[in-house]
Amino acid sequence: MKNIQVSYQDREVSMSPTKTKTCSSCKVEKTYTDYCTRKQEGGWYLVSKCKECSKGELKTKRKSNPEKGMLWQAKSRSNREGFEYDLTVEDMDWPTYCPVFGVKLEYTPQQIRSKNRATLDRLDPNEGYTLHNTRVICWEANRLKNNASLEQLELIIKYIKERS
């Protein structure tokens, strides 16, 4: 369903429940105030799903969330290898951007191969998956970090800097 464009004035009007539009999800005719607006290509648009449906969608998304999968994997690995483990989805910090490369993190299932996929990193690889020792970084940063020692990374940095 195409988003309905509303003018800036309409956006003001949308705060009063005069106009209606049908939600693309629940098919219920609702007033403009029941929709969020989004700015794109110079205009204001009403999103196609009503606030209620958008909220519900977010909930189901959270239920089948990859964050849980990540923690589940970390937990089974901790059990297997005898690491400490005290992570919970609630207590963990789930950043939008990778703290190493600044790329937007993709919270997708592990099977999806993307260098921007969010992964759990243990700051100190000898320590377990504890809140204190675990951060979320992108897969690529994780791979680079884990394949080189600090000394090796420093040597690479030195090498690159000397050349430039």
Ligand SMILES: [Zn+2]
């Ligand atoms: Zn709806």
